[in-house]
Amino acid sequence: MKKISIKTLPDEEFFVGHKGCSGCGGTLILRWTLKALGDRCYVVVPAGCMSAISFIYPQMAFGVNAMIAPFAATGAVLSGIAATIRARGIRDVHVVGFAGDGATADIGLQSLSGALDRRERILYICYDNEAYMNTGVQRSGATPRGARTTTSPSGQVRFAAAKKDLVRIAAAHGIPYAASATTGHPADFLRKLDRARQVDGPAFLHVFAPCPPGWGCATDAAADLGRSVVETGLWPLVEWDHGEVRINREPRSFAPLADYLGAQARFRALGEEDLAAIAAARDHHWQALRAWARECAAAAPAAHPA
Amino acid sequence: MNTPEFLAGNEAVAQAVRLCRPRVIAAYPITPQTTVVERLSEIVEAGELDAEFVHVESEHSALALLMGSAAMGSRTFTATSSQGLLYMAECLYYASGGRWPLVMMNANRALALPWNIYGDQSDSLALVSAGWVQAYAENAQEALDMIIQAYAVAEDPAIRTPVLVNLDGFVLTHTYEPVSVPEQAEVDAFLPPRDLPDGFPGTFRADAPQSLAITAGPGDYTVFKYQQHAALLAAAAAIRATAERFRARFGRGAQGLVEAWQADDAEFVLITLGSIAGSVRSAIRALREQGVRAGLLRLRYLRPFPAEELGAALFGSQRSLPVRAVGVLEKDISFGHQGSVSLEVKAALYEHASRHRAPAPPVLNFVAGLGGQEIALTDLHAMFADLQGLAHSPSDDRRHLAAPGFTDVRFAGMERFLEENQHQDAA
Amino acid sequence: MSGAPVTAPPCALRPFARETQLAAWPATPQADAGQLVASNGGWRSLWPAIALDACNGCGLCLLFCPDGAMVWNAHGLPEVAADWCKGCGLCARECPKDLIVMQAEPTP
Numbered sequence: 001m002k003k004i005s006i007k008t009l010p011d012e013e014f015f016v017g018h019k020g021c022s023g024c025g026g027t028l029i030l031r032w033t034l035k036a037l038g039d040r041c042y043v044v045v046p047a048g049c050m051s052a053i054s055f056i057y058p059q060m061a062f063g064v065n066a067m068i069a070p071f072a073a074t075g076a077v078l079s080g081i082a083a084t085i086r087a088r089g090i091r092d093v094h095v096v097g098f099a100g101d102g103a104t105a106d107i108g109l110q111s112l113s114g115a116l117d118r119r120e121r122i123l124y125i126c127y128d129n130e131a132y133m134n135t136g137v138q139r140s141g142a143t144p145r146g147a148r149t150t151t152s153p154s155g156q157v158r159f160a161a162a163k164k165d166l167v168r169i170a171a172a173h174g175i176p177y178a179a180s181a182t183t184g185h186p187a188d189f190l191r192k193l194d195r196a197r198q199v200d201g202p203a204f205l206h207v208f209a210p211c212p213p214g215w216g217c218a219t220d221a222a223a224d225l226g227r228s229v230v231e232t233g234l235w236p237l238v239e240w241d242h243g244e245v246r247i248n249r250e251p252r253s254f255a256p257l258a259d260y261l262g263a264q265a266r267f268r269a270l271g272e273e274d275l276a277a278i279a280a281a282r283d284h285h286w287q288a289l290r291a292w293a294r295e296c297a298a299a300a301p302a303a304h305p306a
Numbered sequence: 307m308n309t310p311e312f313l314a315g316n317e318a319v320a321q322a323v324r325l326c327r328p329r330v331i332a333a334y335p336i337t338p339q340t341t342v343v344e345r346l347s348e349i350v351e352a353g354e355l356d357a358e359f360v361h362v363e364s365e366h367s368a369l370a371l372l373m374g375s376a377a378m379g380s381r382t383f384t385a386t387s388s389q390g391l392l393y394m395a396e397c398l399y400y401a402s403g404g405r406w407p408l409v410m411m412n413a414n415r416a417l418a419l420p421w422n423i424y425g426d427q428s429d430s431l432a433l434v435s436a437g438w439v440q441a442y443a444e445n446a447q448e449a450l451d452m453i454i455q456a457y458a459v460a461e462d463p464a465i466r467t468p469v470l471v472n473l474d475g476f477v478l479t480h481t482y483e484p485v486s487v488p489e490q491a492e493v494d495a496f497l498p499p500r501d502l503p504d505g506f507p508g509t510f511r512a513d514a515p516q517s518l519a520i521t522a523g524p525g526d527y528t529v530f531k532y533q534q535h536a537a538l539l540a541a542a543a544a545i546r547a548t549a550e551r552f553r554a555r556f557g558r559g560a561q562g563l564v565e566a567w568q569a570d571d572a573e574f575v576l577i578t579l580g581s582i583a584g585s586v587r588s589a590i591r592a593l594r595e596q597g598v599r600a601g602l603l604r605l606r607y608l609r610p611f612p613a614e615e616l617g618a619a620l621f622g623s624q625r626s627l628p629v630r631a632v633g634v635l636e637k638d639i640s641f642g643h644q645g646s647v648s649l650e651v652k653a654a655l656y657e658h659a660s661r662h663r664a665p666a667p668p669v670l671n672f673v674a675g676l677g678g679q680e681i682a683l684t685d686l687h688a689m690f691a692d693l694q695g696l697a698h699s700p701s702d703d704r705r706h707l708a709a710p711g712f713t714d715v716r717f718a719g720m721e722r723f724l725e726e727n728q729h730q731d732a733a
Numbered sequence: 734m735s736g737a738p739v740t741a742p743p744c745a746l747r748p749f750a751r752e753t754q755l756a757a758w759p760a761t762p763q764a765d766a767g768q769l770v771a772s773n774g775g776w777r778s779l780w781p782a783i784a785l786d787a788c789n790g791c792g793l794c795l796l797f798c799p800d801g802a803m804v805w806n807a808h809g810l811p812e813v814a815a816d817w818c819k820g821c822g823l824c825a826r827e828c829p830k831d832l833i834v835m836q837a838e839p840t841p
Contacts, residue, residue, distance in 0.1 A: 114362055127414075
């Protein structure tokens with residue numbers, strides 16, 4: 001198996017002609033994924049942006065076998081494909097889910113949990129644009145604190161929840177591999193994709209995916225925001241690999257929040273107090289993350305095949 | 307001929323599934339379906355069936371998972387009941403729209419609220435329009451036979467429509483009866499291979515990748531829905547042909563979508579579905595001894611709706627006497643109107659009457675057996691008495707359809723229940 | 734199906750005649766993967782003009798295009814696939830030598 005990297009990425013395209021918005025981060029991640037994994041893929045996308053833009057008869061943007069799943073059922077449909085692959089002993093194929101944050105953190109969490117619990121041989125990628133974008137930017141369980149959506153117009157949500165931590169939720173199932181990535185770090189993403197496709201069992205990637213119309217950012221900002229969200233500490237790059245936790249990037253100090261938040265209209269209404277609260281939540285999240293890494297390092301490594 | 311085994315309805319279904327050799331089984335428990343997947347898990351663990359037995363986390367996932375497997379060309383099975391069937395409702399429409407040849411068993415059970423685990427037909431009748439073939443078994447033998455035939459119908463390249471086989475909860479699912487279980491070789495010869503052929507519509511292809519379960523704008527959507535509807539209508543002929551083929555090979559089984567019993571000279575016809583038909587036969591035997599010309603039409607399939615067969619049974623040239631009154635007995639109500647089956651029967655009668663410019667008999671709807679309420683023989687006699695009363699009523703103008711008011715819907719058995727309670731209070 | 738594989742950039746449009754008979758539609762809601770029948774070229778208001786003279790062919794513009802609309806030309810340099818470019822400007826933003834400028838589309 002040839003290692004996946006920017007250098008080895010083939011010229012072939014497997015995701016062209018889609019009707020995604022200009023500068024869409026989700027389509028960028030999907031394009032990278034399919035280029036890297038090649039044509040022996042079975043892809044499942046739930047109802048949502050990626051399905052709405054890719055399968056409008058008669059224009060079909062996927063160059064590989066792909067189907068739309070019911071919104072709540074990405075994990076289940078993937079499992080059904082994986083079950084047949086097991087039953088028939090089909091080799092050297094990838095079963096790939098590509099779902100947004102709503103389809104992953106909210107309505108599809110049960111189905112994802114079942115698939116992870118059963119140790120299905122699937123690769124599940126959540127492209128996180130931090131709201132229900134296909135329906136017009138409604139708050140999801142992955143919408144960050146302070147973000148304006150069409151169902152949280154002030155950006156203030158009564159319970160002021162932090163984002164659901166999908167990597168840790170996935171890792172809590174004891175699966176082989178879970179990691180976070182962004183549109184701004186293609187080498188890091190492709191390395192993690194390479195690892196994810198090789199582990200024996202479910203792998204989960206949680207990928208930051210800017211949405212220009214939903215976030216009110218420039219259409220050329222998808223990569224830049226990917227970098228600044230990491231530099232500001234709002235999106236830790238982390239991976240869980242068979243019980244070991246690696247924080248891939250430990251910023252000595254965080255870049256000013258404005259570097260990231262200021263480039264997006266959805267955060268425009270935030271005041272000093274809000275920014276302080278976001279910074280405090282970020283710091284707490286990092287403490288918890290480091291504690292998790294230490295805790296996992298202290299625990300005996302899980303028995304697993306390399 | 308093999309020796310009959312003593313099996314409950316659910317066990318007969320499990321045996322049928324074993325013989326049909328699905329590749330993938332999705333299992334989620336719900337009373338009174340659970341023993342189906344329990345038996346199947348034993349069968350798979352014992353190596354009697356090489357299938358992937360997948361423990362899913364919900365009914366919704368059960369059906370969604372099977373769509374993934376079917377898209378890979380696999381034969382599949384799952385079973386459910388009641389709340390579970392409604393929980394997967396979205397997926398029922400999805401599967402029929404995707405034209406995947408799934409087969410599912412449903413243990414007919416009441417819907418909450420109030421909670422109730424006993425048998426009625428509210429669950430499957432709520433989803434009668436979901437685009438699935440709907441079969442209703444009378445007994446365990448028919449349940450086994452229907453499952454086997456279901457795969458043949460669903461996988462017919464001209465049909466490609468999922469099939470739901472319904473068994474009355476507990477009354478049929480948990481009642482033991484002698485059941486003839488066919489030999490594996492016989493079923494293998496009867497069914498197509500367990501994997502759909504390469505290029506079968508709705509499946510992925512390794513050589514020419516496919517986009518499945520796609521989006522279509524209004525015009526294309528209408529065409530796809532037209533095709534789906536046409537296929538479900540065409541399933542009627544496929545069901546009859548499959549039943550004929552089944553009878554030729556296995557020597558048993560009704561042929562049509564409607565089974566007529568003592569109907570050709572019956573003036574009072576009770577139309578029903580499922581396991582209650584056995585009791586109706588007993589009532590009819592007794593009534594016939596008293597000189598009442600009573601008869602039964604059992605709807606074996608509710609989708610495709612057997613309007614033609616129903617018309618022929620009620621008005622065909624084989625009849626020696628005209629029908630004077632029709633009753634529809636069902637364990638269901640479409641709240642705010644009447645029983646779902648009654649609505650469908652009346653629609654068929656109206657169409658028949660308009661087409662032939664002929665009078666239609668009056669129809670009484672008997673809603674009974676809700677939440678497992680017993681349908682006693684005395685209740686059935688009372689129903690036929692009601693039909694006789696209706697036919698003899700001087701105010702009845704039989705040139706017209708029965709008025710669609712609520713007065714012709716009767717909650718059978720409710721008065722008996724009130725009386726029984728009175729007796730208990732007195733004692 | 735005919736011509737170049739659907740996966741070979743620039744993923745050319747395929748001729749597609751709309752169905753006029755019911756029997757001509759697919760037998761289920763499905764279609765061949767990569768069935769590209771309509772250009773997205775009308776979406777853009779700006780066009781990425783590349784100063785190829787100074788381009789070293791690093792490929793970052795190809796990498797960061799969400800539409801697969803930047804392809805290699807015969808000389809190993811980037812070229813815009815007009816059917817798929819939506820004019821988002823990511824290629825211009827990510828070009829390490831700032832050789833791509835978003836400008837009004839050249840009139841043909």
